[in-house]
Amino acid sequence: MIDIHTHILPGIDDGAADEALAVQMAQAAQQEGIHTLIATPHHANGKYSNPGMHVRHDVDTLNRLLEAQGVAVKVLAGQEVRINRELLDDLQAGGTIGLHDTQYLLLELPTSDVPSYTEELIHELRIQHRIPIIAHPERNSVLAAHPDKLAHLIEAGALSQLTSHSVNGAFGRKLQKLCLDWCGQGLAQFVSSDAHNLGNRAFGLGQAYSLIGRECGRTMEEYLRDNAERLLEREEIPFLSAPQARRKQWWKVW
Numbered sequence: 001m002i003d004i005h006t007h008i009l010p011g012i013d014d015g016a017a018d019e020a021l022a023v024q025m026a027q028a029a030q031q032e033g034i035h036t037l038i039a040t041p042h043h044a045n046g047k048y049s050n051p052g053m054h055v056r057h058d059v060d061t062l063n064r065l066l067e068a069q070g071v072a073v074k075v076l077a078g079q080e081v082r083i084n085r086e087l088l089d090d091l092q093a094g095g096t097i098g099l100h101d102t103q104y105l106l107l108e109l110p111t112s113d114v115p116s117y118t119e120e121l122i123h124e125l126r127i128q129h130r131i132p133i134i135a136h137p138e139r140n141s142v143l144a145a146h147p148d149k150l151a152h153l154i155e156a157g158a159l160s161q162l163t164s165h166s167v168n169g170a171f172g173r174k175l176q177k178l179c180l181d182w183c184g185q186g187l188a189q190f191v192s193s194d195a196h197n198l199g200n201r202a203f204g205l206g207q208a209y210s211l212i213g214r215e216c217g218r219t220m221e222e223y224l225r226d227n228a229e230r231l232l233e234r235e236e237i238p239f240l241s242a243p244q245a246r247r248k249q250w251w252k253v254w
């Protein structure tokens, strides 16, 4: 398996605290059957700034350490960049980078807001042949309550990445159901762990894929697994169905 969203780089955000924990996370990933991880430390979120050059340096260091310790997991450079008005300039300057230097960019929204310029930014990124992937949209309270807004962002050119723990039910049944619904509505193109540690935010990626396979069918599971490979190969991500949100009845909005 390939995991496109992890906080495995040690000591630079709220993920792995030190090198020993980073190695243990990689070992846990290997045991689960994950052979490639994209390290996506937080960037430009007001608390953490991890420019591309620094991420690449830390990825090289970690890969050497993993090789020395016999851990058969490859780490690639990326970022989880918080949406901000300077993003295009930072991208131009090399501070913001794509996932494994592909055209795909992991974009984080605030937890309870979708900034008014989001759609315009998606449009601008697409003009520059960049494809934003919205990190865990199910954990954004606006998108969770109004999936039609997520459908709109996907129609504008973004993609969507669900978190394995949301799919597995760790954040509650409602969020789990939402994720499974979204799989069938063209509102999910990736699943990844967003792993931060070995405790409550470990990987759980295989479990999430299996659960999607059981609940949504093998075709959907294969589609999501294959999309992570397509991303690394810089291929286009196809759609199984057009993004289409069922509007929630007002009394079910939470």
Ligand SMILES: [Fe+2]
Pocket (backbone or CB within 6 Å): 005, 006, 007, 080, 135, 194
């Ligand atoms: Fe993350």
